[in-house]
Amino acid sequence: MKLKVYADRMSQPSRAVIIFCKVNGIEFDEVLIILAKRQQLSPEFKEINPLGKVPTIVDGRLKLFESHAILIYLSSAFPSVADHWYPNDLSKRAKIHSVLDWHHSNLRPGAAGYVMNSVLAPFLGGSLDSKAAAEAEQILTKSLSTLETFWLKGNAKFLLGSNQPSIADLSLVCELMQLQVLDEKDRLRLFSPYKKVEEWIENTRKATQPHFDVVHKTLYGAKDKFEKQRKMGTTTVSKPGFQSKM
Template sequence: MAYSGEDKKEKLKLYSYWRSSCGHRVRIALSLKGIEYEYIPVNLLKGDQFNPDFMKINPMGTVPALVDGEVVISDSFAIIMYLDEKYPEPPLLPRDLHKRALNYQAASIISSGIQPHQNLAIIRYIEEKTNAEEKINWINNAITKGFTALEKLLVNCAGKYATGDQVYLADLFIATQIHTAVIKFKIDVEPYPTLAKCYESYNELSVFQDSIPAKQPDAPTPTS
C-alpha cells in the first residue's frame, strides 16, 4: 500500500483485542484508507490492559490505542478522526453539513449510548452484583434502545449505507455494533430494516469483512 516518504519511517501500531468493537471500527478505518499497521494484541480476559507497559501507553487501561511515532491516541473516535485528517482519502465525513451532523449523531449514539453498556468491565460488574439473567437484560435493553434511535435517525437519509451511497463515519460505528449485537449477543436486527439493509451492504465489502473479529491474529482458532 502506498505511503509518502514521511509515512515510511515507521508503521502505525494498533493495540487492540480481537473482540473489541472499538478496535473493530478503527480497523475498518485503517482498511478503508489503505494504511498498513502493526497489530499488537492486548488480551482483555487475561488482564493485559493493566500491564504496566500498556498502562504507559493508555493509563485508562482500555483498547484500542494507536501509536504513530511520537503520537499516542487511545480513544477510537479520536483515532478515527486523526486518521481521517492525516489520510484524507477517502473522506469519512461528507461535505454536506446536515449529513455530517447525522454521522456524528449516529457515532455518538453508539459510542456513548450503546457500547459502554456492553463493555466487559460493566457487564462483569452487573453480573457480580445481580446475576447472569440481569446482565443479559441490561445488554439487550441498551442495544434495543440504541437501535430504535438509530433506525428513526437514519430511515429518511440512508441509501446503500447509513447516510447515502458512500461509506462514512457512521457506517464504521454501525457495522461494528450490529456485528457485536448479532454475533456476540444473538440479537436480531430484522426489527430495524434500515440498519439491516446497511448491514447487508457492509457484508458485501472486503474492507468490512477483513476487519471482523474472527479474522484477527488473536482470535481463537475455530474448533470443529
C-alpha cells in the same frame, strides 16, 4: 515510523480501527494486546496508554485512544482516505459527530450491556444478571428503533442519507456485530423488526470487504465456540475477554 495500532480483534472498536486502516490503504503494524490475558493493564502498555484501553494508536509522537477520536484523526491525517469517510463539508461532518455522540450514550451501553449480562458474564468469571440484561435490552431496542426510523430514514444505503459509508457507519456496525455471539434465536428476535438496520449492516460489510470478514474472523470463531457450548449446556471456558474496552 509506521503507524502502530494496539488492538484485540475481540473488541469491537479495535475491529473498526483495523478495518478502517485496511480499507483505506493505511500502512500499520498491529500490536496484539490480549484482553483475556489483561495485557492492557501491563506496565509496558500503560506506558503507551495509562488508562489501559484498546484500541490505542501511536503515530510519531502522538499517542491516542478512544476509537472515534482515532477514526477522525486517521481520516484527517492520511491523504489516502476518501472524503466520504469524514467529509470536509461542515454540516455533513457535524451530523457524523452527532451520530457518534449518540452511539456513546445509546447503542453502545445497549449492545454491550445486553451481551455482557445475557451471555458473556459467566465466561468472564461473573454471573448473568437478568435485570441488568432486561434494562440493557430496553436501551438496545430503543436504539435499533432510532437507527431504523431516524438515522437510516429514506432510501440511502448508509446513515444520514448517504450512499457511501462514513466512520459512523463502520463504528456503529462493528458495535452491533458483537451481537453475533448471542443465541441465534435471540439475535433474530432482536433484529427482525429492523429490516433497514439489517440491510445497512450488510451494506457496510460489502463496502469494506474483504477486510470486514477477515477482521471479524476471530468473532465468527467465537460465535461457533459459544454455539457448541450452548448445545453442550456448559459455559466452563477460560476468559475470552469479550467486552468492549473502549
